[in-house]
Amino acid sequence: MPHTLYDKIWNDHLVHEQDDGTALLFVDRHLIHEVTSPQAFEGLRNSNRKVRQPSLTLAVADHNVPTTDRSKGISDQESKIQVETLEANCKEFGIKLFGMNDKRQGIVHVTGPEQGFTQPGTVIVCGDSHTATHGAFGSLAFGIGTSEVEHVLATQTLVQKKAKNFRINVNGKLPLGVTSKDVILQIIGKIGTAGGTGCVIEYAGDLIRSLSVEQRMTICNMTIEGGARAGLIEPDEKIFNYLKGRPMSPKGSTWDRAVEVWSNLNSDDGSHFDKEVSLTAEEIIPMVTWGTSPQDVITIEGKVPNPNTEKDLDKKSSIERSLKYMGLKPDTLAKDIKIDKVFIGSCTNGRIEDLREAAKILKNKKKASHVHAMVVPGSGLVKQQAEQEGLDKIFINSGFEWREPGCSMCLAMNADKLKPEERCASTSNRNFEGRQGRGGRTHLVSPGMAAAAAIAGNLDDVRKYQN
Amino acid sequence: MQKFISLKSIPTYLPIVNIDTDMIIPKQFLKTIKRTGLGKNLFFELRYDEKGKEISDFILNKKPFCNSNILITGKNFGCGSSREHAPWALLDFGITCIISSSYADIFYNNCFKNGILPIVLNEDKIKEISEYSNRKEEISVNLVDQKIIYGNNEISFEIDPFKKKCLLEGLDDIALSLEKSDKIKSFENKVKNQRPWIFND
Ligand code: SF4
Numbered sequence: 001m002p003h004t005l006y007d008k009i010w011n012d013h014l015v016h017e018q019d020d021g022t023a024l025l026f027v028d029r030h031l032i033h034e035v036t037s038p039q040a041f042e043g044l045r046n047s048n049r050k051v052r053q054p055s056l057t058l059a060v061a062d063h064n065v066p067t068t069d070r071s072k073g074i075s076d077q078e079s080k081i082q083v084e085t086l087e088a089n090c091k092e093f094g095i096k097l098f099g100m101n102d103k104r105q106g107i108v109h110v111t112g113p114e115q116g117f118t119q120p121g122t123v124i125v126c127g128d129s130h131t132a133t134h135g136a137f138g139s140l141a142f143g144i145g146t147s148e149v150e151h152v153l154a155t156q157t158l159v160q161k162k163a164k165n166f167r168i169n170v171n172g173k174l175p176l177g178v179t180s181k182d183v184i185l186q187i188i189g190k191i192g193t194a195g196g197t198g199c200v201i202e203y204a205g206d207l208i209r210s211l212s213v214e215q216r217m218t219i220c221n222m223t224i225e226g227g228a229r230a231g232l233i234e235p236d237e238k239i240f241n242y243l244k245g246r247p248m249s250p251k252g253s254t255w256d257r258a259v260e261v262w263s264n265l266n267s268d269d270g271s272h273f274d275k276e277v278s279l280t281a282e283e284i285i286p287m288v289t290w291g292t293s294p295q296d297v298i299t300i301e302g303k304v305p306n307p308n309t310e311k312d313l314d315k316k317s318s319i320e321r322s323l324k325y326m327g328l329k330p331d332t333l334a335k336d337i338k339i340d341k342v343f344i345g346s347c348t349n350g351r352i353e354d355l356r357e358a359a360k361i362l363k364n365k366k367k368a369s370h371v372h373a374m375v376v377p378g379s380g381l382v383k384q385q386a387e388q389e390g391l392d393k394i395f396i397n398s399g400f401e402w403r404e405p406g407c408s409m410c411l412a413m414n415a416d417k418l419k420p421e422e423r424c425a426s427t428s429n430r431n432f433e434g435r436q437g438r439g440g441r442t443h444l445v446s447p448g449m450a451a452a453a454a455i456a457g458n459l460d461d462v463r464k465y466q467n
Numbered sequence: 468m469q470k471f472i473s474l475k476s477i478p479t480y481l482p483i484v485n486i487d488t489d490m491i492i493p494k495q496f497l498k499t500i501k502r503t504g505l506g507k508n509l510f511f512e513l514r515y516d517e518k519g520k521e522i523s524d525f526i527l528n529k530k531p532f533c534n535s536n537i538l539i540t541g542k543n544f545g546c547g548s549s550r551e552h553a554p555w556a557l558l559d560f561g562i563t564c565i566i567s568s569s570y571a572d573i574f575y576n577n578c579f580k581n582g583i584l585p586i587v588l589n590e591d592k593i594k595e596i597s598e599y600s601n602r603k604e605e606i607s608v609n610l611v612d613q614k615i616i617y618g619n620n621e622i623s624f625e626i627d628p629f630k631k632k633c634l635l636e637g638l639d640d641i642a643l644s645l646e647k648s649d650k651i652k653s654f655e656n657k658v659k660n661q662r663p664w665i666f667n668d
Contacts (some may be wrong), residue, residue, distance in 0.1 A: 002634050015647065015650050015651055015654045016650050018629065018648050020627070020628055020629055022627075022629045024644060024647060024650075024651075026651070026654050026655075026658070028658075035497050035550075036549065036550065036551065038498065038500035039501065039502050039551075042500070047639075047641070049641070052651075053655075053666075055666065056665070056666070060648060063497075064498065076498075078499070079498055081498075081500065082498055082500060103613075119664070121662075122665070127549060127551075128548075128549055128596040129547065129548050129549040129573060133487075143573055144549060144573065144575060144576075145550075145551035145554075145576060145580060146502075146551040146577075147548055147577065147580035147581070148576070148577075148580070150641065151640065151641050151644065154641050154644075154645065155641060155644045155645060156651065156655070157644055157651055159640055159644065161627075169469065182597035187590075193485060193543060193546055194485075194542065194543040194546070194569060194571075197543075197569060197571065197572060199659060224547075226545065227543070227571060227572070229572050229573075236644065249664075250664035254664050255664075257664075258662075260666045261662065275518070288566035293485050307513050314484055314541070318484055318485070321483075334654075346667055411489075411494050411548075412494060413494045413495070413497065413498070430487075430489070430547060430548075432487045432489045432490065432547060433489070433490060433495055433515075434489060434490070434513065435489050438493070438512060438517070442649050
C-alpha cells in the first residue's frame with residue numbers, strides 16, 4: 001500500500017500500539033527551554049525518575065532572555081529564576097545546554113537546525129507549539145505540553161493517536177517581493193485557524209521544492225496557526241547540503257548511510273490524503289493581517305473587512321471585536337494603516353535570509369521618524385553571520401536597534417513589548433490580543449514588508465521598494 | 468492526577484470563538500516554575516483593567532459564575548501556544564469541565580493530563596445548553612455515562628475510551644508507559660542498528 005511521508009515516519013517510530021489506535025511513539029529529538037520545562041523536571045524529581053536518554057535532549061534559554069546588553073545578567077527576578085532553574089536542571093540530569101552567553105544560544109527552533117540536531121525522518125518534540133518548524137527537514141515535529149515534556153524525559157516516548165493526512169500543493173513561481181511568509185499567511189487565510197485541526201500537513205508542489213531551506217522553515221513554522229499538529233516537506237538535496245558538516249550532523253560513512261535513508265523519505269505515488277488544497281504561486285500577493293487571529297489576512301492592496309457585509313453572526317461579532325481591539329475602521333485601506341513599531345525577528349523570520357531580505361530593502365534608506373524599529377536575530381550565530389555581512393550596519397544606519405538573540409517581542413515576555421494601542425508591523429507569527437503587550441496591535445508581515453513599513457511609517461507594498 | 472468522574476455546577480458561558488492560550492493566561496504569568504497559583508490570573512486581560520481592578524461585568528467576576536466549575540465556550544478553544552499553564556490556570560480557578568464545539572489539539576491533550584474534561588458538542592447543542600445557562604441553575608456532567616443533564620434534558624457526548632479511562636481512574640500515564648520499558652529498550656536497540664546517527668554521543 002502506498003504511504004505518505006507522515007505515515008512512514010509514524011510507522012518507523014511505533015514502539016507499541018493498542019487496539020484502539022493509541023500508540024507509543026519513539027522520540028528521537030527533544031528540545032527544551034526555560035518556560036515549559038521546570039514543572040516537568042519537578043515532576044521527575046517528585047516521582048524519583050531519571051531522564052531516560054539525556055543525549056537525545058537539547059536545552060536552550062530563549063523565551064525569557066534580555067535582548068539588550070547581557071553582561072549584567074537578567075534584572076527581572078522571575079525570569080532570572082526560570083533561566084537558572086533550566087541551568088540547574090540540565091546539570092542535574094546531564095542535558096546539554098546552550099546558556100545565555102553561549103554564541104550558539106538562540107530561539108530553540110533556530111538553534112536546532114543550525115546545530116544539525118534537527119534531521120530528516122526523525123520525531124522531534126518540544127514544549128512549544130512552533131516545533132512544526134523542524135518539519136521543513138522532513139521530520140515529524142510538533143509541540144507538546146509540559147506533562148508530555150515530562151513523559152518524554154522519563155520514557156523517550158510519547159502517547160499519540162495518528163492524525164489525518166492533509167496535503168497543500170503550491171505550484172508556480174512567486175512574483176518579485178513575495179515570500180514564503182506571504183504563502184503561509186495566504187494558506188492560513190484560506191483554511192482558517194482550525195482548518196488543519198487533527199491533521200498533519202504535507203506541503204508539496206514545485207514552488208515548495210524551489211524554496212530554500214530557511215524559507216521552508218517559515219512555512220512549516222506557522223502550520224500551528226492553521227491548527228494542524230505538524231507540517232512537513234519531503235527532504236531533498238537542499239536539506240542534505242544544509243545539514244552537511246553541522247556540529248551534530250552524522251559524519252563520515254554514517255553520513256552516507258543517513259543520506260541513503262533520508263533519500264527515501266517521500267510520499268509514495270497514489271498515497272491517500274484525507275484532505276487536499278492547492279494554490280497558485282503567481283496569484284500570491286504580499287499579505288498583512290488586519291485582526292487578532294492569523295487567519296485575518298488581506299493583501300497589501302486590500303482593505304479591512306466590514307462587519308455589516310458579513311451574514312454569519314459569529315463571524316460578524318468576531319470581526320467587530322477584532323476591529324475594536326485593533327482600533328481600525330471598516331473598509332480602511334491596508335496602506336493607510338499607520339504604524340508605531342517594527343519588529344524583525346522570531347522563529348518564523350529571524351534567520352539570516354530573513355535579515356538579508358529586510359536589509360536589501362533598507363539599504364541607504366531611513367525609517368520614518370515616528371517609527372521605533374528593532375531587529376532581534378534568531379540566534380547568536382545568525383547575529384554573527386549578519387555582522388560579517390555588514391547587515392547590522394545597514395539596519396543601524398536606517399535607524400533600527402540591533403539586539404541580542406531571543407524570542408523578544410514575539411511574545412513580549414521580556415522587557416520588549418508594545419504599549420497599549422501601539423501598532424506594530426511584525427515578522428512574528430501571532431497577532432492575538434495582547435500577544436506583543438497588553439493592548440498592543442500586531443500586523444503580521446514578511447521581513448521585506450516590515451522593512452517597507454518602517455520606511456513608509458505605514459503598511460506599504462514591498463514591491464515598490466525593490467532595489 | 469486528580470480523577471474526573473462526575474460534576475454538578477452552574478455553568479459559565481463565554482461566547483467568544485478562537486480563545487487562545489494567551490487570552491487564557493498571558494505570558495507574564497509563565498515565569499513561574501510551579502503548576503499552582505495561576506487561577507487568580509485566568510483570563511487576566513478580560514478580568515482586570517489596566518490598573519489591576521476587577522472588571523465587574525465580566526462574567527467570571529460575577530456571582531454565581533465566579534464559583535463555576537464548568538465553562539461553555541466558542542469553537543477552537545485553546546488555540547495558539549502549547550503552554551500547559553492554560554489548563555493549570557483553569558484548574559486552579561476551579562474549572563474542571565469545558566464544553567465547546569472544538570478545541571486546539573495540544574490544549575485538548577493537556578486537559579487530560581490535568582484531570583480536566585473537555586467535552587465536544589455540536590453547535591446546536593452548544594446553543595441549547597448556553598441558553599439554559601442564563602437560568603443560573605446547576606447542570607450535571609457524568610463521565611461514566613457520557614451525559615450532560617440539565618433540567619429535564621440530557622445530552623450524550625463522545626470521548627476516546629482510553630482518555631476516559633485515564634480520567635476516571637486518575638492514571639499516571641508515565642507509569643503506564645514505563646510498564647513498557649522492555650519494548651522501549653528493544654526499540655532503542657533497533658534504532659542504534661538501523662539509524663546509528665540518532666544516538667550520536
Ligand atoms: S520566537 Fe515566538 S513563536 Fe517562536 S518560540 Fe519564541 S515565542 Fe514562540
